[in-house]
Structures are given as C-alpha cells and as structure tokens.
Amino acid sequence: MAQHTLEVIVENSPGVLARVAGLFARRAYNIERLSVGPTSNPETSKMDIVVNLDGHALEQVIAQLDKLINVIAIKEILPDSPQPTIHDTQPDYQN
C-alpha cells in the first residue's frame, strides 16, 4: 500500500487537531505521520497527514475529513511522482 500525503488547510481555532485526530481514531484509520504548522494566513493552519491508505479507503478519509466544518481544503499529494502532483479535492467534496 502506498503512502499518501494529505495537505489539509484548517481553521486556526482550538480543538481542530482533536477533531481531525478523533476522526481518524473512530473510523479506524491509522496516521503514519502528522505535522501541523502555520500558513501565511493567521486564520488558518496546515496539517500534513501521511496515511497508508489507497483507493476507496483514501477516498473515504478525504470525504469524512471534508465533512468537518473547520476543514477548509484538502489536497492530496500523489506518491511516486517526480514532481508532487497536487489536485484540489474541494470541488468534489463540498459537504
């Protein structure tokens, strides 16, 4: 199974990390690596989440993450590309 990196832009508000971490825990998904940092916009933060998931399971994680109200955008950085390909999932996962 390939590792995928999700770049998640979230509102910079208390409890957001707990919401994201809790979602992974209760849906029984494992987080391989997680880092959280600021963005140029003080109202948002960026989470880089590395998961060992593919295909259907990965789509579910993205869809469930996007249901969190504090999650603004999710970008999936595709593995094994010479240049990381970024596709913005937001139009497909609006709710």
Add this chain to the structure above:
Amino acid sequence: MSGMSGASALVASLEAAGVDVMFGIPGGAILPAYDPIFSSSIRHILVRHEQGAGHAATGYAQVTGRVGVCIATSGPGATNLVTPLADAAMDSVPVVAITGQVPTAAIGTDAFQEADIRGITMPFAKHNYLVTDPDDIPRAIAEAFYIASTGRPGPVLVDIAKDALQKMTNFKYPTSVSLKGYQPKDLPDAQGVLDAADLIAHSHKPVFYVGGGVIKAEASRELLELAQLLGAPVVTTLMARGAFPDSHPLHFGMPGMHGTVAAVTALQKADLLITLGARFDDRVTGKLSTFAVNAKVIHADIDPAEIGKNRFADVAVLGDLKHTIAALIPALARALSKNRPDLTPWLQQMNALKASYPLGYDLPKDGALLPQYVIERLGKISGPQTIFAAGVGQHQMWASQFLSFEHPRTWLNSGGLGTMGYAVPAAMGAKVGAPDTTVWAIDGDGCFQMTNQELVTCALNNIPIKVAIINNDSLGMVRQWQTLFYEGRYSNTDLESKRVPNFPMLAEAMGCVGLSCDRPEDVDTTIEKAMSINNQPVVVDFRVHRDAMVWPMVAAGTSNDDIMIARETAPDWDSQEL
C-alpha cells in the same frame, strides 16, 4: 446594536433564529440564560430529565422539519443530552443543543459540574462550539442553526461559559452565515442526472431503494411522480416509512432484517438500485458481500461521504434530493422515450412474492392478546393522519410492519442508534410541533421504564399524547434472540412488568389516564376510549403474549438470501420464478 448581557444576547439570538419552543432544565452554569428566557416569547417546556429534552427536540424536528432546540446546564445536564444528540446524528435530525459551561477561568480545573461536553460530543455532533466571549454568542447561534438545518441535517451543540452569559455585549445578529469549510451542495450535476437516467432506461429489474433522506428533503411528491413514470418497485427503509404511500401498488414494503420477503428479494434480485437518501446500513444489506450482487447502483445523496462508504456507486448524484429527483423526472422521461424497457416480468415476479408472503401472524388458539393485532388495530382506528413514535425493539418492528403509512413525517423512531426510551419524549416533542394531530407513542414495557417521567411534563403542559405499552413482560427483542440463538436461556430479559410496576396506576400518578387491556375482544373499545380523551395524556397497558416473534427475519451477519419467514422456515423459492 444595544448593550445587553450575553444571556440576553443568547435568547435574542434564539428568537432571531425563529425558535418558538425549546425543551430544557435549568442549573447553575446555564442559570443566567434562564432569566431572559422567563420574559421571552419562546415557550420553554420544563422537562423532567435532559434526555427527554433532547428526544423531544428530535420529535419536534421530525414532525415539523424545523430545528428542534434543547437546553441544559453544565456537567450532568450536558452529559444527559449525549444519548439524544448521538441519536439525532445517526438519524440526521436537525437539533441545536445549548449547554451552560463552568466559568472560563474554571475550565480545565475539574470544577463543580464541569464536563468537557464539546469534547464528548465531538465524535458524533455535526459541529459544536465552546463560547467564552459574549460577543461570539450571536454568530455561534446563527451558525449552529445554519449547520444543523442545511446539507445533511444533524445536531449542533453550543456550549457557553457562564461568564460569557453574564458579561455585557453589543447584540447584533448576523444577517447571513458564510463558512469557508462548509458549502452544502444542493443542485445536482447535470451529467450525473443524465447518467442516472440512462442507466435506469437500460435496466430490466430496477428498484427504488428509498431512505429517510427523501423525507428530510421533502421530496415525497417528486418520488411518487418518478416512481410512477418508471413503474418500478419501491421499498422504503425504516427511516423512510411514509415517504411513499404504503397503499400504492408499486410499494413492496420495508427491506432489511425484518423486512418483507418482497422488499428484501427485490433488492437482492435487482439489476439496478436507484438509491435515494439511503445509506446501505447493515440492517438493510445483511452480509454486505452477498447484498444485491447483480445490481448496479445509482446513489443520490446530499452527503458525499455516504457515496461508496459501504457499497460502490456506479453513478453518484450529489445534491438535495428534492432537486435531484425533480431533475431526474424530465431526464428519465427523455431517456425512456428512446428506450423503454419492459418491466412487466419483473413486476409480475415481485407481485407474486408480495401475494405469497404478505406480512401476517397467526392468532393463538388460547385467546391470548397478540402484539401485532394490537398495533394493527391502533393504525386502523386512529387513521393515516396520526403520528406514531416508537421505541426500540419488537414493538418498533411490528409498528413499522403493521401500521400503514401514507404520509411523510408521520413515523418517528430511533432507527440508527436504536435508543430504547425514545418514544415517550419524542411523542411529546411531536405533539408540541403538531398540536392538532393525534400522536401515539407505541412503546415496549422495557423502553417505557426508561423515559416515562416525561409524562409528567406532558400532563402539566397540556401535551395530551397517547401511549400504547406493548407489555410482553420482557425485553422482547433480546428474548427473541435468546430463543433463536441461545437455546432459550433467558438471561436477564424477564422484566416481570405485568406484576411491577402497575402501569395504569403509574400513569394516574403522573397525571395521565391509565387504561389496560388483555383480551382481543376489548382492544377496539380500549383504543376508542383512549382516542376520546384529549385533555390529558393517556397510557394503555396492552398485556400481550410474551412469545410472539418478529418475522420475517434475516439473522445478523447472514445473507439476505437466507431470509426466514418463521422459525426454521424459508420461503419456498422453488415455486417462485426469479
């Protein structure tokens, strides 16, 4: 702009959000809010347990389509709301819960009546807030109502620290709500609708698999038109009972663990599932790998995370079902004008099954009272406009099977979470939302003993609901599983409810009329007597046979192909052409 306390801003915000009624109990941390509530236009109904407030808000919301509101204090007040909020989440009900929190400076100190209710509700609430600044109250309330009622509806909790209620603020209610991370998609993509129409026009065994989303979206009329346009079988899940008229010849009943043979088989043998606001719940699919193996799937839903969650969707249509079905009608008409499959053989097969295996029960020779008979008579005598709320267990399944539903929002039950004790408080909320409609709670003797205290609330607040206790002396559904799967070892399912408590006396003590009935020949007159009392809640103790079982049944974890119509009795498949 005007200067007022955070508490006054809260109540003014609730008024601005259009709230006309809320259910709750005061306590220390929420106390500042109860002062402006005292002089507000909002009707506050003082319940006897916070769980009752939560289910009442749910019942109100299910009947009216509006947001139900409940309010409680910090700590135990808030944690008592956990079950109804989890319940509302599983059944996609728009509810806003307001809770008091200990003062900001005390948060995190294990203060008296402190509980991290935001953290506790995080896994299931659609969203939640902890407000510590009075200036943030109006925005939090406006967002909570917006989030609860749009997209896939759900519960939102707003936890407000006591000092935020006490401090002064300038009240200004937001004129609009905009959330970067939440933009529900109402209108379906045109291409998805065209693909769905095309797939339908090329299917030979299509079935409308209708879920509760159709009721949430107020799309029953559109569904009727679409179903008649195609002329295909319709099945309605436990949450969708009433979304399509039971009396319609295209209706084949409820699918799932206790569904009709026709509905279960229609899904199993279909070549196309037209899934509308349903979520492939395990109680419907049985063993997922054997569910509808030859069917392609159209999945129309407002929640993108439901697409492909349990079952792959060949065509997904995201959007509000009212818009989706309305768009599908002309698209399908065009597709059918090019290619109209002959569905006659398919309908003939399903009608043969419907005729061979109707829902039914055998009357016992000893003259004992059967629960199915009581429920059937309740439906017949009270009529199709009546609102029914059920608890969870055998009586719930019999109610779904033997009542006849003709209209949406007339059937309330805890479908997803399976919350015993849902019926009485949900019926209370329903009656508040629809005061001119007869509301019956059909409850089990186990369920009734969990939440009957709200009958006091009903008696004191002129909420004349009617309760039919289907008293089989036991935790009936668990007992049924013990009969079938545990060699009849009835561990802790004997409630002795025919001995203690005396339900009619308990009802009388709570300010209700208490009746009882234990003979089939008295059922009609007892129901008619209950129907004639409209100035007080009525409780009828129907003392029924304890060994009645719910059939048909697909045992948990088995395939829908293995549906049983009675103990060790499968349908006679050889005589059916499928």
